[in-house]
Amino acid sequence: MQRRGCCPWLSPWALCRRLPVRLPSGLSAAYMVGLFLFAVLLLAPLAVLGARAADADGFDQGLLYRLQPPGGAPSWLFGTIHSDDPRVLDVPEAVLDALAGARTLVLEVVPDAEAAARSMAAMRYEGVQTLEDALPPDLYADTLAALAARGLPASVGRQFWPWGVVLLLSLPESDSGEILDLHLYRRAQAAEQPVSALERVDEQMQVFAQLAPEQQVTLLRETLASLEQMPAIFDALVAAYLARDLAALADIGKRQMQHGDPAVAAYLQTQLLDVRNRRMAERIMPLLQRGGAFIAVGALHMTGSGGLLQRLQAAGVAVERIY
Numbered sequence: 001m002q003r004r005g006c007c008p009w010l011s012p013w014a015l016c017r018r019l020p021v022r023l024p025s026g027l028s029a030a031y032m033v034g035l036f037l038f039a040v041l042l043l044a045p046l047a048v049l050g051a052r053a054a055d056a057d058g059f060d061q062g063l064l065y066r067l068q069p070p071g072g073a074p075s076w077l078f079g080t081i082h083s084d085d086p087r088v089l090d091v092p093e094a095v096l097d098a099l100a101g102a103r104t105l106v107l108e109v110v111p112d113a114e115a116a117a118r119s120m121a122a123m124r125y126e127g128v129q130t131l132e133d134a135l136p137p138d139l140y141a142d143t144l145a146a147l148a149a150r151g152l153p154a155s156v157g158r159q160f161w162p163w164g165v166v167l168l169l170s171l172p173e174s175d176s177g178e179i180l181d182l183h184l185y186r187r188a189q190a191a192e193q194p195v196s197a198l199e200r201v202d203e204q205m206q207v208f209a210q211l212a213p214e215q216q217v218t219l220l221r222e223t224l225a226s227l228e229q230m231p232a233i234f235d236a237l238v239a240a241y242l243a244r245d246l247a248a249l250a251d252i253g254k255r256q257m258q259h260g261d262p263a264v265a266a267y268l269q270t271q272l273l274d275v276r277n278r279r280m281a282e283r284i285m286p287l288l289q290r291g292g293a294f295i296a297v298g299a300l301h302m303t304g305s306g307g308l309l310q311r312l313q314a315a316g317v318a319v320e321r322i323y
Contacts, residue, residue, distance in 0.1 A: 059309040060247035063299060064095050064323040070316055073291025076102065077284075077308065079299030080180045081241040083172075088180050088238060094323040096187075103292030105188040107181060108280075109204065110197045122205035123164030130158045131165065134213060135220070142224055162216035163208040166223045172234050184296055198280045198297070207271040211264070218261045244323070246303040253300070277301055281311040288317060 063079045076098040081088060099105065109115055125131070132140050146169055147157040157165060178186075188195050211219065226233075233252065240248035280297065287293040302309050313319045 059303045059307060059319075060250075061244055062246070062321040062323060063241075063244050064092075064098060064321070065302070065309060066098075066320040066322050067288055067295075067312060068318040068320070069285075069288040069291075072289055075288050075291055075293040075295065076322070077302065077312075078294065078296045079246070079302045080184070080296050081237060081299055082179045082181055083234070083238055083241075084179050085238050087242055089178070089183050091180075091183070092323055098322070099184065099187060099294045100191070101292075102193065102294035103290070104194040104196060104287075104294070105184060106196050106198060106284075106287060106293050106295040107185065108198050108297055109201060110195055111182050111185050115201050118201045119205055122202070122209060123161060123167065124159045125161060131160055131162065132158055134162055135217060139217070139221060139224075143220065146224055146227060161209070162213075162220045163211055166216075166219050167208070169223050169227065170230070172230065181296065198283050198295075199276070203279075204276075207268070210271075211267070215261075215264050215267070219264055222260050222264075241299060246299055249300055250304060273301070274306055277306055277308055277311065281308055281315070284308070284312065285315060288312075 065077045067075045067077055069075075078095055078098070131143070135143065143165055144154045144157055147165070148154070150169070150171075152168065157168070160168065185195060236252050237249060240246075240252060280301065284293075284295060287295065297308065301307060304310070309319055
């Protein structure tokens, strides 16, 4: 069976040999990098994707925006989708030109093996507790079966919190694992451009770790129930992205929200989008004062009420759609 989310440009074990966290048997460093990026940057689980209204300020179309602070040099904001679809990785010339002309690349997180290992450590139990202790017998059996179908044995799956299993199961099939964010990262490295992050791993993992035990169980049940629909959902997301239609991306998410637990969806909506958008906007402003930053974030962070484009414009930044 094909390894899901594997990134062949990373050595499976060598990159983690000096890390403070040891990967369990059955999970490579490459796998965890792909998992970490998809799970966090695509705002897994799918129930909260795009849960916001269309943007009244006209920011519901387009993926690349020029950001011009008063009296400063321009920077760029690019919306990504965390997919390895060849059409997505065929990056438009306008985007490549902006990246090539930038002083630095700024991502949500730097996609290296250390970040993946730290996220994996947060997803796993410490001590003697296991997943079996947290789930009813029927749900535990169904969960192990779903993980086994993805090539993960029970000896690995039982180490994870329920929310960690949700992220494992939310990872889509991948031909290469080189999602768009990794593709940009590799280009910047090849050009010897500095790369930095808007967020820390612990900030992102904390969102899931703070879910109450019963909420984690609910989320896991919903994830198992939606596994068969996920490929079609991913296809629709990619189609909307290629059309540069942020409003359509949001609509797909709204439809998924209707089937989830309202309290859990509201919490994740607030923490994964609203809180993070505010934090990222605050951290982007100093970058804009220096100028020359190419900032790449998940496309759904850009649009809607409280999205990055609206927040930056309200702070006095001139925003112009380029692509």
